[in-house]
Amino acid sequence: MKKPLIGAFSALLLAGATTLAAALPASAKAPAVTVDFAGTVALSDCSGSLVRMPNSAAGDPALVLTNGHCLETGMPAAGEVITDQPSSRSFTLLSSTGGRLGTLRATKVVYSTMTDTDVTLYQLNTSYASIKSRYGISPLTMSTAHPVAGAAIKVVSGYWKKTYSCNIDGFVYRLKEGDWTWKDSVRYTPSCNTIGGTSGSPVVDTSTGQLVAVNNTGNEDGESCTVDNPCEVDENGNVAVRQGINYAEETYFIPSCFAAGNRLDLTLPGCTLPKP
Template identity: 70%
Template sequence: MRKPLAAALFALVIAGAGAVPAVAAPAPASGQSVSRVTGADRATAAPALAAVDFAGTVALSNCSGSVVRLPGSADGDPALVLSNGHCLETGFPSPGQVIVGQTSSRTFGLLNSAGTQVATLRANKVVYSTMTDTDVTIYQLTSTYAQIKSSYGINALNLSDTHPVAGTAIKVVSGYWKRIYSCNIDGFVYRLKEGNWTWKDSVRYTSACDTIGGTSGSPVIDTATGKVVAVNNTGNESGGRCTVNNPCEVDASGTITVRQGINYAEQTYQIPACFGAGNQLDLTRSGCTLPKP
């Protein structure tokens, strides 16, 4: 998991301590933002790239997230927040566990384009959460997209419904740290194994996205389209093999590869197919491949 989950936090959550803020580095000054753009990124950037900033991202108590809109969402629908399964306030979902419709009153700090918090949004339920095959939590808010736009002038981020492509320029936008990382999709991992959890078809970043603690749940944005294509979730910190905070890559033949210092995300293109009108989850819909309870 992406470093709000150091070994000590892992022990606390498993022991039932619940969500605990865990920080791997000092907090930035209020309103500060840091963007890491490599020379290669600058040299190859196209002039028509979508502007990527903090608008629509959120800060959780121990993670990052974003207000997201599905291709079929309407302005009057209850807004959704996307983060990681391992950021769930009640603790890590167990391998094989899928949580649907759990009551929640979690709050989120909504950021504007400059990274300034302009509002506190509140959830009324966990729509979906799992750490099986993917690492995602989706919250339903008490506000609609239209209400958020009218009150704060901020649009939700659009969730892509297509598989991203290797080589795509991306930005990982952390609402917790008010920090933006820039790199490319290096490739896709058949299976990513960390402790007792296994994720499928994970995104591997190039090394420039050296994400830190608190970036868990950050939206991964395609800089050409401005759409969310994945959710940031983990990285191999110390070269360990398939352990907590040290995921390993497993190919289709079972060969294990360890890439110390490389970070990963879970794709999100599968999510829209599992929602119907009104942003209502329906895991029985045709084309829905998310794990089911």
């Protein structure tokens, strides 16, 4: 996984891989929307984004999305789900060009897990409307549609203030790394060569501008199923190792677990997030 950074040396050790995807025919391409750093945040050791559900209201408490393995209290164990945990973590809100606009602060961890997926969602002490009024920044909207193979995407790292451009190469039935297993993961084409510190970066579909996944890992050394060296497992149990290839976890199913007011409700029909 793209572990949180501890100095520049760790960043080099955690380097992943980037790809140049085969271009779609010009006639098949949707016009690309502008994808920049607006809506992204930098954590102390990871990347993240200010996000909204499709039904979120301007007055709702704002949410920040990053990886489960970026949780400040330590990586959740396999099978562990954390909800409603107090937090005062701070986030640096970025402008469209990557400049520092101000500091946002959490009140709690709404949800965090590394089981089936790799996500942490924080609730902030302010609303979307207040952030928009003060900083002119709107959140990224989380798509409710499964991402599509071949789609052009950008991985936007608030930590490094760097954007990676590639395509979705395909999907992985099971992605195993150490003790953790993730389902239906996104595989990038090689030009998204994400590194340590890009953990938690939003993966944005350039045809819609919506968030479709959260960047989380890559196979660095060619090892199989070890930490920093995830392996792909298909429906028949066959294992494949793709050294230098990076991955993300889908997010389309997350909005189904949020009720009005950005309130997490894991009992909602259609909610498939792992439960405590």
